[in-house]
Amino acid sequence: MRTITALWLRNIRGFVRDRVKLITSIIIPFFFLYIFKSVFKTDQVEDPTAFLLAGIIVATVFQTSLNIATSTIDDTVSGYMKEILVSPTSRFKVALGQILSAATIASTQGILILIIGFFTGLSFDHWYTVIFVLLTLMLVGLVFSGLGLFLASMVKSSSTFQVVQQAIVLPFTFLSGAYIPLAFLPDALRFIAYFNPMTYTTAFFRTIMLEKGGLTQTEWVELGLAFELNGFVVTPWMSGLIITAFGVLFLFLATNSFIRADFNKISRNPLGGE
Amino acid sequence: MNPIIEVNNYTKKYGDFTAVDDVSFEVEEGSIFAFLGPNGAGKSTTINTLCTMMEKTSGTLLIDGRDVSTEKDAVREAIGVVFQSQTLDEKMTVNENLKMHCVFYGVPKHEVKERIDFVLNLVDLQEWQHKRVSSLSGGMKRRVEIARALLHYPKVLFLDEPTTGLDPQTRNRMWEYITRLQKEKNITIFLTTHYMDEAEICDHVAIMDNGKIMVDDTPENLKRLYTKDKAIVSVKNPRVFEEALKKENQTYKKEKDTFYIHIDAVQGFLQFIEQFKDELKDLEIKKGTLNDVFLEITGKEIREETAE
Numbered sequence: 001m002r003t004i005t006a007l008w009l010r011n012i013r014g015f016v017r018d019r020v021k022l023i024t025s026i027i028i029p030f031f032f033l034y035i036f037k038s039v040f041k042t043d044q045v046e047d048p049t050a051f052l053l054a055g056i057i058v059a060t061v062f063q064t065s066l067n068i069a070t071s072t073i074d075d076t077v078s079g080y081m082k083e084i085l086v087s088p089t090s091r092f093k094v095a096l097g098q099i100l101s102a103a104t105i106a107s108t109q110g111i112l113i114l115i116i117g118f119f120t121g122l123s124f125d126h127w128y129t130v131i132f133v134l135l136t137l138m139l140v141g142l143v144f145s146g147l148g149l150f151l152a153s154m155v156k157s158s159s160t161f162q163v164v165q166q167a168i169v170l171p172f173t174f175l176s177g178a179y180i181p182l183a184f185l186p187d188a189l190r191f192i193a194y195f196n197p198m199t200y201t202t203a204f205f206r207t208i209m210l211e212k213g214g215l216t217q218t219e220w221v222e223l224g225l226a227f228e229l230n231g232f233v234v235t236p237w238m239s240g241l242i243i244t245a246f247g248v249l250f251l252f253l254a255t256n257s258f259i260r261a262d263f264n265k266i267s268r269n270p271l272g273g274e
Numbered sequence: 275m276n277p278i279i280e281v282n283n284y285t286k287k288y289g290d291f292t293a294v295d296d297v298s299f300e301v302e303e304g305s306i307f308a309f310l311g312p313n314g315a316g317k318s319t320t321i322n323t324l325c326t327m328m329e330k331t332s333g334t335l336l337i338d339g340r341d342v343s344t345e346k347d348a349v350r351e352a353i354g355v356v357f358q359s360q361t362l363d364e365k366m367t368v369n370e371n372l373k374m375h376c377v378f379y380g381v382p383k384h385e386v387k388e389r390i391d392f393v394l395n396l397v398d399l400q401e402w403q404h405k406r407v408s409s410l411s412g413g414m415k416r417r418v419e420i421a422r423a424l425l426h427y428p429k430v431l432f433l434d435e436p437t438t439g440l441d442p443q444t445r446n447r448m449w450e451y452i453t454r455l456q457k458e459k460n461i462t463i464f465l466t467t468h469y470m471d472e473a474e475i476c477d478h479v480a481i482m483d484n485g486k487i488m489v490d491d492t493p494e495n496l497k498r499l500y501t502k503d504k505a506i507v508s509v510k511n512p513r514v515f516e517e518a519l520k521k522e523n524q525t526y527k528k529e530k531d532t533f534y535i536h537i538d539a540v541q542g543f544l545q546f547i548e549q550f551k552d553e554l555k556d557l558e559i560k561k562g563t564l565n566d567v568f569l570e571i572t573g574k575e576i577r578e579e580t581a582e
Contacts, residue, residue: 079361082361
């Protein structure tokens with residue numbers, strides 16, 4: 001337990017000390033909000049700002065958790081991972097500490113954007129929506145921190161990792177409906193989007209944040225909160241289950257591959273170590 | 275004396291390449307043991323295996339009676355490691371780095387502060403406690419790493435090239451800390467180094483080359499066995515001097531007007547040189563050094579370059 005909390009605190013401290021990262025990660029979402037609001041005008045939803053804001057929050061939480069969880073790579077490159085691994089502390093606890101801190105930072109960031117959103121006119125009809133929103137953000141953070149750590153313990157060098165990260169972040173966010181509604185996508189891309197865990201994450205979170213839980217299936221489908229696949233409707237609640245399942249899978253893969261990873265093999269400089 | 279490190283028939287292969295080839299040695303408790311060898315000799319591989327960071331191919335390696343492959347956690351608790359490359363958390367302060375170490379090694383909470391003060395005092399870094407590691411100089415960072423490695427009171431301290439890249443003054447101080455530790459705390463110190471003068475201070479020296487241990491003895495014995503004293507002489511009349519050397523059957527080398535003469539016994543040589551008392555321009559008698567031993571055994575000059 002001490003290892004987990006200590007690592008958790010350390011990573012959060014590290015993030016807060018990195019002012020540039022902190023500020024840009026809050027500014028950039030609003031930049032996106034501004035751009036997409038002017039591009040994407042629709043009559044389908046009564047409140048496009050809230051609709052977009054929900055997507056942006058979920059995309060931010062996703063990207064941040066992936067980013068922070070992969071800071072494990074930085075720890076390997078800087079050498080600090082060696083200090084951790086030569087100690088008798090269990091690798092499982094180290095993995096948990098890394099995942100939990102990434103999830104915390106990511107969901108906090110989502111909450112910050114949400115708070116700023118309240119000042120720009122966002123409001124909830126029911127007070128308990130806030131609690132559901134917070135819980136969902138934490139779940140999303142946890143799911144993708146797991147994915148992040150899994151990726152981090154799979155790669156062999158930090159330069160390949162940059163490429164892998166880009167290759168994952170872009171399609172995951174843009175083919176999820178977070179920024180651009182899936183209805184706007186060509187059929188082929190929409191088909192791919194159905195395999196993207198972020199698609200279900202976005203639909204689930206949006207349903208919660210926009211308080212659309214009580215709609216009929218047709219209304220959900222119209223708003224892009226549910227998907228009709230061959231006549232079968234994936235409701236937002238099923239989406240919730242799907243991401244939970246993905247979460248369990250990612251967490252299992254992450255801890256498992258972290259425990260087995262041979263960190264000696266990751267080259268510490270671009271010219272290839274010793 | 276009982277051995278704290280016991281290595282028997284240790285072999286490490288990377289594919290077809292044998293990095294360490296059937297090596298056996300022992301390190302006595304409370305001693306300073308130096309591991310020398312040219313780059314790529316297998317020193318770091320051996321250290322990494324002893325530190326549980328790398329799996330052996332075959333053989334047995336015991337630290338304090340515990341097997342490094344099957345009793346990893348027990349071994350990890352018994353050792354402190356300072357790796358060749360830096361392993362500090364640069365974004366955190368010195369104190370935070372030390373605290374994290376205490377967590378990883380399960381140092382009881384109420385002892386943490388006391389132990390941090392103790393190790394910082396040992397390396398004279400108390401005033402730097404709350405500075406970020408990134409603001410420290412290279413020598414200070416090394417001292418922090420040594421201090422950190424001692425927090426959990428290890429029985430064996432591994433130092434992989436602890437003084438590489440440090441200025442001579444810092445190197446000296448580092449050695450003061452190391453010898454102080456050994457004397458006061460009876461910690462066994464296992465180190466690799468590129469500096470021969472540093473190896474001289476150690477109780478035991480092993481020279482490794484091409485994955486094998488070539489010799490393993492005290493510095494004094496090694497020098498006695500592998501080196502000869504040397505006299506460097508220049509005289510007013512080299513020709514006469516050379517003839518006298520030949521007549522006495524001395525082994526020597528001549529460069530310009532300077533003679534490099536191997537001495538078997540200093541007494542005998544002094545009697546010989548007596549005759550040329552008035553002719554002498556310069557005379558220097560040099561004792562054999564570990565560097566000579568190293569050259570003799572590996573055929574290579576040790577150079578100050580790092581693996582990275």
